[in-house]
Amino acid sequence: MTAPSPERARAGVPLVVLPAADATDRADRHLAHAARYTEPFRARRSAGIKHPVEDFLFTYYALSPGRLERWHPGAGSVLTGPAALERAVWKDHRTLDAAERERLGLTPDEPAVTADVEGFLARRSATVAFAARLLASTASRPGQFGCFGLHEWAMVYRQGADDRRHEQLPLRLGAEGTDAVVEGHRLRCTHIDAFRFFTPEATGRNELTPTRERQPDLEQPGCLHATMDLYKWAFSLLPLMPSELVLTALDLASDVREVDMRASPYDLTAHGLAPIQIETAAGKAEYVAAQRGFADRGADLRRLLLAELDRWAGTA
Structure with a gap:
């Protein structure tokens, strides 16, 4: 690159x-x-x-x-x-x-x-070069579909109610039930901007230690946060990036965000969102199906963003 x-x-x-x-x-x-x-x-x-x-x-x-x-x-x-x-x-x-x-x-x-x-x-x-490298390296590797959205669970692992990021939302399984889900699964988060919000107790449970420097080496297209971040990279390149692509990225990020939170430990039924119960086999299957769909949409968008970058920045 x-x-x-x-x-x-x-x-x-x-x-x-x-x-x-x-x-x-x-x-x-x-x-x-x-x-x-x-x-x-x-x-x-x-x-x-x-x-x-x-x-x-x-x-x-x-x-x-x-x-x-x-x-x-x-x-x-x-x-x-x-x-x-x-x-x-x-x-x-x-x-x-x-x-x-x-x-x-x-x-x-x-x-x-x-x-x-x-x-x-x-x-x-520097931003253009990093974006081009990150998008291309992510596109070059296969997606991983075994994380089951546990990053949100790791963000509240062993935390009191007052310390949670969404303190106004109840936990669907309660604090002990949430901790049990984390302890009963492998944590395999590859994304630095999810991992950096893990509680200290959850950090050591993750199989990887994502950092900003390692982001181009770890980012993979199955990650919901990497897919949402296509929106960030699109708007970061305005006004050179056509706004139509920015809104395509925003539509995708919005859909991903909803699934991300439905699969979280929070109870969002008051907001009209049914949970994806990733602690069950059926919930895992539902999550992975959505994850694969987002990965396919993200791959198409990633190609368009890279083509635009190459058109005016010569990053290929």
């Missing part, structure tokens, strides 16, 4: 002017799609209501509702007219120079703005 080259990126991404009607249509469809997530979150926040499943998409991941609603066509796309005037002052955007305008048949005074590929790669080269 090679580091991205700003020179190669500037020369290698052809500029294409988006017709104003197409840009407006895509932006409108994007906003309507994003609103499925942003409007309920804003309404809950205004009412002081927390949702233990859905809020995660905004409280754990760093993309705000406003930034999610902002549409980006992706690297190489040129916007003109009012859309260009608005974006001229946006971070990681640039106004086309005279030679570029002439090549594209634009008049000298016509507003024209595109994502600043060269500047973005110069500023975010």
Whole structure:
């Protein structure tokens, strides 16, 4: 995996002017799609209501509702007219120079703005290189489907109620029953951002010791958290990554999050979510079936993200 080259990126991404009607249509469809997530979150926040499943998409991941609603066509796309005037002052955007305008048949005074590929790669080269390496290495190995979502159980193992991450939620099997499930299973978590929340008593029970440095070597496509994190990597590469891919990643992350919490030790029936009882054979089978489906969807999305990265960053 090679580091991205700003020179190669500037020369290698052809500029294409988006017709104003197409840009407006895509932006409108994007906003309507994003609103499925942003409007309920804003309404809950205004009412002081927390949702233990859905809020995660905004409280754990760093993309705000406003930034999610902002549409980006992706690297190489040129916007003109009012859309260009608005974006001229946006971070990681640039106004086309005279030679570029002439090549594209634009008049000298016509507003024209595109994502600043060269500047973005110069500023975010480490992030781009890490994302490309992580996505490619994850795609190169088979999924593991024997963890049964026990990372959430390990996060509350031998903890008092006041210390739990979701202290407002009851444990479906109680504290002792939850601890017994952990003690009766092998912990095989491969994901650093799940493992780092394990209780001290659970950490030593895990078969691996994930670290940030080892993440590209341990990440595997069966992991629900690795699949959810495709959303993080997609939005981390805005505005070069098309917003349509970001929302595809968010849809997947939302579906995964629901299963992740249904398989957790928490009782979410008050929120309309039936448990996946991973302590039983039937529950394990249900979990693995969902896990395999997410892995397939994640593989397709991972390929699209890698193709985009290679198109403008030359990471292949």
